[in-house]
Amino acid sequence: MLHPDYRHTRYVLHWGYNLTNAGGNKLCWITYPRQWLEAKANGARAVVIDPRLHGVGPHTDDWLPVRPGSDLALALALCHEVISQGAIDVEYLTRYTNAPFLVGENGRFVRAEGKELVWDTATGAAAPFDQPGVRPALEGSFVVGGARVRPAFQVLKEHLSRYSAEWAADICGVPATAIRRLAADLVENARIGATTVVDGVAVPYRPVAIHTYHMAQQELGFQTVRAMLILMMLLGAVGAVGGQQIDFTWTIHANFAKWDTIQVKDPPYNVWLESSKYFPLNSNNSAVVAMVLQDPQRWGVETLPEVMIVHMTNPVLAFGSQKDIIDGFKRIPFIAVIDAWLSKTADLLADVVLPAATLEKYEGPSSAGDLYLDAVAVRLPIMEPLGESRGEIDIYLDLCEKLGLLFGTDGYLARINQALNLKDAYRLPLDRRPAVRDIFDRWARSQGLDEGIAYFERNGVWVKGKVPPTSRYGYVTSPPFGGVRHRLYGESLLRLREEMRAKGADEVFWRDYTPLPEWRPPTMERSPAQYDLYLVTFKLIEFKQARGTQLPLVAELAPRQRLWMNPATAQARGIREGDEVWVESHNAVTGETKRIKVRVTLTQAIRPDTVGLPHHYGETARHPWTVGQGAAAAELLFTGPGYVANTADQSFHTKVRVFKA
Amino acid sequence: MPRYAMTIDLSRCMGCRACMEACKVENATPEAHFWMYVFRFEEGEYPNTRLSYLPRPCQHCDNAPCVKVCPVGARYKREDGFVLTDFQRCIGCRYCEVACPYGVNYFHWKEPRKAQYVDWGQDQGTRQRAAGQSPPWRKPEHEQRHGSERRLTVGAVHVKGVMGKCTFCVQRVEKGLEPACVANCPVRVFEFGDLDDPESPVSRRLKQSPHFRLLEEVGTQPRVFYLNGAPPSAETRQFYPVKGGKGA
Numbered sequence: 001m002l003h004p005d006y007r008h009t010r011y012v013l014h015w016g017y018n019l020t021n022a023g024g025n026k027l028c029w030i031t032y033p034r035q036w037l038e039a040k041a042n043g044a045r046a047v048v049i050d051p052r053l054h055g056v057g058p059h060t061d062d063w064l065p066v067r068p069g070s071d072l073a074l075a076l077a078l079c080h081e082v083i084s085q086g087a088i089d090v091e092y093l094t095r096y097t098n099a100p101f102l103v104g105e106n107g108r109f110v111r112a113e114g115k116e117l118v119w120d121t122a123t124g125a126a127a128p129f130d131q132p133g134v135r136p137a138l139e140g141s142f143v144v145g146g147a148r149v150r151p152a153f154q155v156l157k158e159h160l161s162r163y164s165a166e167w168a169a170d171i172c173g174v175p176a177t178a179i180r181r182l183a184a185d186l187v188e189n190a191r192i193g194a195t196t197v198v199d200g201v202a203v204p205y206r207p208v209a210i211h212t213y214h215m216a217q218q219e220l221g222f223q224t225v226r227a228m229l230i231l232m233m234l235l236g237a238v239g240a241v242g243g244q245q246i247d248f249t250w251t252i253h254a255n256f257a258k259w260d261t262i263q264v265k266d267p268p269y270n271v272w273l274e275s276s277k278y279f280p281l282n283s284n285n286s287a288v289v290a291m292v293l294q295d296p297q298r299w300g301v302e303t304l305p306e307v308m309i310v311h312m313t314n315p316v317l318a319f320g321s322q323k324d325i326i327d328g329f330k331r332i333p334f335i336a337v338i339d340a341w342l343s344k345t346a347d348l349l350a351d352v353v354l355p356a357a358t359l360e361k362y363e364g365p366s367s368a369g370d371l372y373l374d375a376v377a378v379r380l381p382i383m384e385p386l387g388e389s390r391g392e393i394d395i396y397l398d399l400c401e402k403l404g405l406l407f408g409t410d411g412y413l414a415r416i417n418q419a420l421n422l423k424d425a426y427r428l429p430l431d432r433r434p435a436v437r438d439i440f441d442r443w444a445r446s447q448g449l450d451e452g453i454a455y456f457e458r459n460g461v462w463v464k465g466k467v468p469p470t471s472r473y474g475y476v477t478s479p480p481f482g483g484v485r486h487r488l489y490g491e492s493l494l495r496l497r498e499e500m501r502a503k504g505a506d507e508v509f510w511r512d513y514t515p516l517p518e519w520r521p522p523t524m525e526r527s528p529a530q531y532d533l534y535l536v537t538f539k540l541i542e543f544k545q546a547r548g549t550q551l552p553l554v555a556e557l558a559p560r561q562r563l564w565m566n567p568a569t570a571q572a573r574g575i576r577e578g579d580e581v582w583v584e585s586h587n588a589v590t591g592e593t594k595r596i597k598v599r600v601t602l603t604q605a606i607r608p609d610t611v612g613l614p615h616h617y618g619e620t621a622r623h624p625w626t627v628g629q630g631a632a633a634a635e636l637l638f639t640g641p642g643y644v645a646n647t648a649d650q651s652f653h654t655k656v657r658v659f660k661a
Numbered sequence: 662m663p664r665y666a667m668t669i670d671l672s673r674c675m676g677c678r679a680c681m682e683a684c685k686v687e688n689a690t691p692e693a694h695f696w697m698y699v700f701r702f703e704e705g706e707y708p709n710t711r712l713s714y715l716p717r718p719c720q721h722c723d724n725a726p727c728v729k730v731c732p733v734g735a736r737y738k739r740e741d742g743f744v745l746t747d748f749q750r751c752i753g754c755r756y757c758e759v760a761c762p763y764g765v766n767y768f769h770w771k772e773p774r775k776a777q778y779v780d781w782g783q784d785q786g787t788r789q790r791a792a793g794q795s796p797p798w799r800k801p802e803h804e805q806r807h808g809s810e811r812r813l814t815v816g817a818v819h820v821k822g823v824m825g826k827c828t829f830c831v832q833r834v835e836k837g838l839e840p841a842c843v844a845n846c847p848v849r850v851f852e853f854g855d856l857d858d859p860e861s862p863v864s865r866r867l868k869q870s871p872h873f874r875l876l877e878e879v880g881t882q883p884r885v886f887y888l889n890g891a892p893p894s895a896e897t898r899q900f901y902p903v904k905g906g907k908g909a
Contacts, residue, residue: 020675020676020677021677030847030848033675033847033848034847034848034849037672037673037848040672053710053712055675055676055677055712056675058672058674058676058711058712058713058714059672059675063708063710065707065708386790387786387790541676541677541678542678552778552779553682553685553686553778554682555907556692556693556778556903556905556906556907557678557681557682557903558901558903559906559907566707568707601900601901603703603710603900604703604705604706604707604710605703605707605710605712605900606707607707608707625778625907628907
């Protein structure tokens, strides 16, 4: 998730992100809106980049209604424009990224004794990148060992030269003047070269940032997010005051080494196609798993799962292609669903349902921080679990006990000791089953709270203290940015591409593994002309994900599925507010079509070539409140080539046609 | 005697409608009754579309048409400003509903237990779990005489055949709490307090920000002030209205 340093920012792009509805894997929808309103009160401005203008609309300054699936083109054009204006943060790029690393004609870095080389302008020769006193060039063309080499930034600059605002305008449906104005605003607000003092620490000040989440979930999503980050890197805004944050800290992710050394292996693969020639970078998409289960041989998969536990989620509604999810998961011999309701997934697929409590349990610990304050919360039970439901921790303790996995030095309890980092004095004994409250009590004491869990029972939230600037801003962490160079140029992607090709993978899998983001039209554009509208999907604020439309109080606020449509588009098809229509999607690779019937609601807040469907609906008919609510967006979506990213990440885009029922 | 009022900051509202639900949970209003309602508006044509939101509680008018037309004096205006409904006097003639230009009045068409989202009567599981408890539409703390007038009011006391509307959560304010919508809003759109206290949140907000009242021209003298926005115009269109119940 890319998010701004809201407290100090001045210019934000809400890119495919609905601040008032959305969450994120970092902060919930309550915190971000408050932070944004404070920023706005301090004079900050925001632009929405989205085919649809949504909840945050009243609180932003401009709307760029970008064509669905074309965000990569827009991001590339913004990079082009920023470089054209000469507005790049030379110091950041030179010191903290691989922008100065020399790239050979084969696209690989030039190395000597395993170290990447740069062109030292002081000596007029190549030198290791970390040589003391080196002054690397960002631009130019040089000869090293008889071969032509260029700094990665030069490669990027030449690569971007064709991605002008005019080029992007046709593709994105955003006028070239608007793209150039946006670039100019970014440059002006970025204040390259400025520093400011936060809590006594001097830090580069670049108050521009992108707020985005799930932008990767489109066919070109991976390279789109890379292009957005490259834009922020050019401006030096990453890890700066007011600028681009990626996470809450700048410590190196525990999986970094593993991901950096992914090998493309020979089959057989597991059902996620991990380390495969199809998706070496792999985001573990359950729809892809469902696709594999339907034809494991085709994907080189031999070992198939026999048991699946679905934990507090509703894949049949939530995970993209509904048809594939059902057809695929049906083949798993035994499925248990842990949930608080008889969801559609449970209803269709479960052999056993283990009822789960919702608020009547201990759960956590969860971060309650907001980037500026470090805080922790624990869910506390408000009452005894209803009916036969139980907290999931109790369910898993039961399962492990019955499986003989609970006790002993490598049992579940031992793993809890490790995962919760329990201090010696508070470790769980490995020979008896604890009460769930006791586990939390031991955790709280291990954290230094003498009262144990009673602290949370009294106070709710434990505010640990302010986050110092030296944690928040990558420039001033120790070492800066955790000691790694940011990758303007993705050499590892080239390596993976070559390995995938060597293993005989089809072009459709390796074509987007490029060291720099490259534009191509999304596969969905190949659908026949009568599929003339884009379908986008989104969340409604009334519901949370895929398990809420049976809740009567909120269902009353939005009781029916609706297709959001531009009035001009509707009129051209003889469609009026409330009319029932067919929506038919088309898979440009397989030719498959899918259809649902739904009623239309008209809005001027959506592109004329785009229709929108909320998620959430399509739940089981067993609950009185969900009867007749309408179809699921997932019924129209596809998975597999053309409808997943190069990382297996699910795309929620497809071309559709809409006509009166 | 305080002079209560509410401010609503339109530059903060996100249209989330959580206030509609907070009100409903506090006051146990039946299906399709929304004592707090939030309009979602659109203006203009693509791509120059403008969105806005307008929360609309009862306006607790100083010159309340509903009080004037009530034939039995069930609808009454308190000294501190609250406009409330005595459910024992109300005969359900619905004149207040006709008279109110803001559309805040709701008639109780049904027995509460038949209009409360779950079938409280028939479902055995629900009966078991609710056994011995007061049903949500009869909260004991709401079934009291309020204020110096010592009068009853419809709060979470719902009776078939009478009128209901926003009470500014009189049962909460009397305990020193804020109305449920005010307390619940995630971005602090609302303030509630005494206009005669210059340090109250409402007084301070009114001094800081430009404000208007709805339908100022009809002379109702509302106690609800809207900050940092503009009233809906002829061009304003409603988007995603809530009709209530299982909907259409």
